[in-house]
Amino acid sequence: MMIDTFPVPHFAVVFTSIRRPDDAEGYEQAAQRMLELVREQPGFLGVESVRGDDGLGITVSYWTSEAAIHAWKEHPQHREIRERGRSTWYQRCTTRVTRVERSYSYG
Amino acid sequence: MMIDTFPVPHFAVVFTSIRRPDDAEGYEQAAQRMLELVREQPGFLGVESVRGDDGLGITVSYWTSEAAIHAWKEHPQHREIRERGRSTWYQRCTTRVTRVERSYSYG
Numbered sequence: 001m002m003i004d005t006f007p008v009p010h011f012a013v014v015f016t017s018i019r020r021p022d023d024a025e026g027y028e029q030a031a032q033r034m035l036e037l038v039r040e041q042p043g044f045l046g047v048e049s050v051r052g053d054d055g056l057g058i059t060v061s062y063w064t065s066e067a068a069i070h071a072w073k074e075h076p077q078h079r080e081i082r083e084r085g086r087s088t089w090y091q092r093c094t095t096r097v098t099r100v101e102r103s104y105s106y107g
Numbered sequence: 108m109m110i111d112t113f114p115v116p117h118f119a120v121v122f123t124s125i126r127r128p129d130d131a132e133g134y135e136q137a138a139q140r141m142l143e144l145v146r147e148q149p150g151f152l153g154v155e156s157v158r159g160d161d162g163l164g165i166t167v168s169y170w171t172s173e174a175a176i177h178a179w180k181e182h183p184q185h186r187e188i189r190e191r192g193r194s195t196w197y198q199r200c201t202t203r204v205t206r207v208e209r210s211y212s213y214g
Binding site (some may be wrong): 001002005010012014016017018035048049050051052053056057058060066086090091092093094095096097099100101103104105106107 | 108109112119121123124125155156157158159160163164165167173192193197198199200201202203204205206207208209210211213214
């Protein structure tokens with residue numbers, strides 16, 4: 001699902017990951033839980049997420065402030081799932097915190 | 108394919124799009140050509156791209172400067188393909204120009 005653009009400046013967290021091919025236990029449930037939880041966080045604007053057949057995924061979440069991003073990073077349930085992701089589900093992952101300077105939409 | 112992180116600050120362009128289900132003529136060839144061409148551009152650092160089975164795609168390209176992003180935006184071949192994308196291949200697309208403030212990698 002694509003979401004609308006937001007007034008600038010705001011912040012985007014770009015999370016790229018490669019899933020392990022072999023260990024999916026609990027992944028879908030945890031991913032769903034994180035999506036529900038993130039929507040409740042103060043300063044959360046929206047999220048767009050895609051995973052390809054080759055295991056590469058990109059998730060971009062949008063936020064009103066860096067403080068909101070930091071609070072989400074420190075959320076106990078998020079911390080727990082992040083640790084599990086690193087130890088179990090992901091071969092590799094990268095998080096980039098960015099400031100959105102401008103945006104254009106078409107269609 | 109995931110790429111390495113780069114020293115901050117640098118810039119990321121987040122391009123999200125939804126493909127039309129019905130009109131794919133010329134798309135793969137054009138996408139391939141754009142990937143080749145973007146790699147030749149001054150200031151280009153790398154790109155990560157995923158498209159899901161539902162037609163949603165996220166492509167993130169990384170750049171040393173906003174000037175480099177602007178030059179790519181104005182590249183004649185890129186302009187031509189962008190117009191074709193809007194008129195033919197994409198139902199909807201959004202471009203967000205962002206400044207990468209920090210990044211973390213794992214694995």
